[in-house]
Amino acid sequence: MIKLLLFVACGYVLYRLFMGDKKKKEMTQKKNVEKMVATGQMVKDPVCGTYVPQDSDIRVRDGEKIHNFCSYECRDTFLKQLEASRPKENQKNIEE
Structure with a gap:
């Protein structure tokens, strides 16, 4: 015992x-x-809200602003949202 x-x-x-x-x-x-x-060394992922290091490798530049992402899936989602929010004429000018 x-x-x-x-x-x-x-x-x-x-x-x-x-x-x-x-x-x-x-x-x-x-x-x-x-x-x-x-x-300010970490920033918020605009899609899922996860905090990622400011110098992360997955980034997208939108004009003067740089968006950082936690994953490629979040980046792709953001790019789709960004394309959908822009007028189609503006997208045609970008492609030309």
Whole structure:
């Protein structure tokens, strides 16, 4: 009976040790993301709202504004929305 109690106690201590560390890492990571958003190092994806680094590789330039995306799917969705919002005459002039 004592061996069982010791085994359960050791298991609980190990569980708390590893899970507590995981929670601390998540909290630290969340604070870092909030800090980067506040300083302007991360920007919001215009399609899904995910925060991505300002120097991400997936970008689209719309006039003077540069939009950053979390994935190619979000970029493609944005481009479709952008094309649909522009008048057809303007699109013809761009193609020529």
